[in-house]
Amino acid sequence: MTQIFAYIPFKNGNAEDVALEYPAAAEKIDPSASLTAVVTGTGPDVDAVAEEMTKTYKEVIKISHADLAYPNAELVRKALTDALPHDAVILVPHDTFGMDLAPGLSVKMDAAYAADIVDFEGIDSNALKMIRQELGGAVYTHVTSDISTGAVITIRPGSFAPTEAGSAGGTVIDKSSEVKDLAAKRKFLEVVVAEVGDVDITKSDVLVSVGRGIEDEENIELAQELAEAMGAVVSCSRPIVDAKWLEKSRQVGTSGQTVKPKVYLAMGISGSFQHLGGVKGNPFIVAVNKNPKAPIFQVADVGIVEDILEFIPELTEAIKSQ
Amino acid sequence: MEILVCVKRVPDTAENEFELNSAGNDLDRDDLVYSVNEWDNYAVEEAIQIVDNVGGSVTVVTVGDDESEEVLRREMAMGANNGVLLSDEAFEGSDGKGIAAILKAEIEKGKYDLILTGAQADEGAGQVGGMLAAMLDYPYASLVNKIEAVDDAVIKVGREIEGGNQEMNEIQLPSVLSIQTGINEPRYVGIRGIRKVASVDIPVKGAGDLGIDAAKVGDAGAKTKRVDYFVPDLGEGAEMLEGSTDEIIEKLIEKLKAKGGL
Numbered sequence: 001m002t003q004i005f006a007y008i009p010f011k012n013g014n015a016e017d018v019a020l021e022y023p024a025a026a027e028k029i030d031p032s033a034s035l036t037a038v039v040t041g042t043g044p045d046v047d048a049v050a051e052e053m054t055k056t057y058k059e060v061i062k063i064s065h066a067d068l069a070y071p072n073a074e075l076v077r078k079a080l081t082d083a084l085p086h087d088a089v090i091l092v093p094h095d096t097f098g099m100d101l102a103p104g105l106s107v108k109m110d111a112a113y114a115a116d117i118v119d120f121e122g123i124d125s126n127a128l129k130m131i132r133q134e135l136g137g138a139v140y141t142h143v144t145s146d147i148s149t150g151a152v153i154t155i156r157p158g159s160f161a162p163t164e165a166g167s168a169g170g171t172v173i174d175k176s177s178e179v180k181d182l183a184a185k186r187k188f189l190e191v192v193v194a195e196v197g198d199v200d201i202t203k204s205d206v207l208v209s210v211g212r213g214i215e216d217e218e219n220i221e222l223a224q225e226l227a228e229a230m231g232a233v234v235s236c237s238r239p240i241v242d243a244k245w246l247e248k249s250r251q252v253g254t255s256g257q258t259v260k261p262k263v264y265l266a267m268g269i270s271g272s273f274q275h276l277g278g279v280k281g282n283p284f285i286v287a288v289n290k291n292p293k294a295p296i297f298q299v300a301d302v303g304i305v306e307d308i309l310e311f312i313p314e315l316t317e318a319i320k321s322q
Numbered sequence: 323m324e325i326l327v328c329v330k331r332v333p334d335t336a337e338n339e340f341e342l343n344s345a346g347n348d349l350d351r352d353d354l355v356y357s358v359n360e361w362d363n364y365a366v367e368e369a370i371q372i373v374d375n376v377g378g379s380v381t382v383v384t385v386g387d388d389e390s391e392e393v394l395r396r397e398m399a400m401g402a403n404n405g406v407l408l409s410d411e412a413f414e415g416s417d418g419k420g421i422a423a424i425l426k427a428e429i430e431k432g433k434y435d436l437i438l439t440g441a442q443a444d445e446g447a448g449q450v451g452g453m454l455a456a457m458l459d460y461p462y463a464s465l466v467n468k469i470e471a472v473d474d475a476v477i478k479v480g481r482e483i484e485g486g487n488q489e490m491n492e493i494q495l496p497s498v499l500s501i502q503t504g505i506n507e508p509r510y511v512g513i514r515g516i517r518k519v520a521s522v523d524i525p526v527k528g529a530g531d532l533g534i535d536a537a538k539v540g541d542a543g544a545k546t547k548r549v550d551y552f553v554p555d556l557g558e559g560a561e562m563l564e565g566s567t568d569e570i571i572e573k574l575i576e577k578l579k580a581k582g583g584l
Contacts, residue, residue: 139340143549186463297560302561319575
């Protein structure tokens with residue numbers, strides 16, 4: 001029988017959303033598999049999260065250790081390698097922590113590795129079939145992993161329907177004592193909180209968001225003129241901040257701000273999942289992109305295939321003349 | 323500081339519209355434009371800047387075919403001192419672990435203080451750096467957006483985490499870091515720069531040179547394999563506005579008014 005272990009990340013004593021998404025993922029891997037939640041941390045926080053997880057999971061493994069107060073991937077890897085069976089399937093979110101932990105964990109577990117999985121298609125004689133994307137979401141692929149010696153798999157947060165936290169009536173198994181040496185060559189120092197910019201894009205109902213399609217720093221002005229005509233605010237995707245054309249505080253995405261506008265204009269933005277992960281609250285999305293195959297058109301409400309450098313000025317003029 | 327940067331030749335997402343081949347199971351690879359993985363340019367730039375400050379040298383390495391030599395030359399035109407191409411038929415079809423095992427063999431033949439990779443490449447897995455570190459028993463940090471040398475044995479490293487926050491860590495050398503875009507501004511490489519390094523010798527090493535068991539890498543050693551490429555049925559997607567630009571704008575303004583955008 002397949003054994004599946006789901007790593008539960010949490011902040012301030014609250015499990016992250018992915019905790020409720022694992023059961024649907026596990027069901028698709030193997031409906032007859034056992035599913036166990038794994039919580040690592042220290043003090044009352046880890047106790048509270050483990051207890052909370054018994055509502056959703058029949059079995060919850062808790063590893064409590066003072067050195068696990070901050071989720072240092074190197075230490076968590078050691079704890080999991082000590083406490084979990086090496087032929088199991090271990091699920092981790094594909095986020096900044098999961099990317100830090102999971103590849104090395106697969107090496108130490110001597111297990112197959114599959115990253116950023118968006119769907120599972122079941123197991124056929126030890127080959128687990130999965131779906132993922134490549135090339136920034138431009139194409140989909142099927143991949144298989146030989147799970148006979150275990151697997152470490154990162155799943156994309158938000159890809160599996162969350163279950164209702166129910167009354168599974170699970171039990172907590174304390175495996176803290178199975179963890180051996182937690183010495184690490186990497187030491188956590190502090191979290192530096194993002195600087196607040198001149199404009200708070202999270203407060204705006206209408207965002208004119210620009211991406212790579214803006215092509216040049218001087219073209220940012222086109223977006224600013226449109227935003228002004230609409231009474232909106234300019235935000236952007238990651239490449240614009242990397243190029244230092246706009247401040248980091250204007251970046252929408254998992255590594256930037258999470259916004260909840262009513263209307264979101266995605267101008268020359270391809271629509272990577274990291275970007276869309278920052279757009280919440282189901283806004284009305286308008287996508288303008290010269291590439292008709294841009295992934296953004298799958299999530300937008302309205303799509304327009306045009307070059308934004310020509311389209312934006314015309315739209316601005318039309319709005320001004322209303 | 324002796325720095326190794328692992329780079330990859332990839333289809334350029336900015337230059338290509340990806341289509342499936344006629345069989346519908348692979349990309350149509352005719353006419354694809356390739357370039358160096360975007361993240362790798364940031365890693366090479368960071369390595370050059372560190373060496374500019376504290377001395378040492380930068381070596382770029384890739385696992386690939388003959389055509390991958392061009393990305394090594396490009397990075398050498400940026401300022402990397404040496405290039406190494408790891409190439410062998412036995413390497414074809416490697417999964418992330420296969421690639422990491424090949425790189426590990428080369429790393430053990432040298433003496434590097436710091437090994438950099440891009441945070442991810444064309445497949446979007448972000449896996450090789452973390453695997454390599456675990457195989458070497460070196461410390462690792464992913465999504466690095468700041469590096470400060472402390473002394474010969476320790477560096478201070480910032481990682482990009484959710485919400486635009488930065489996680490600071492102290493890491494012992496030797497270590498492996500995966501570099502996030504935005505950490506620096508990679509320098510421009512002109513034709514003249516490429517010409518300068520056009521005739522520099524780039525050694526090519528195969529499985530035998532590296533002492534790698536061919537059965538443990540390549541397709542034979544891969545536990546995770548790509549089966550095919552496909553286009554999923556994603557439902558209808560966006561309502562596409564068509565017609566002349568004027569007509570499109572008229573329709574769009576109506577919709578924006580209805581949804582509170584104007």
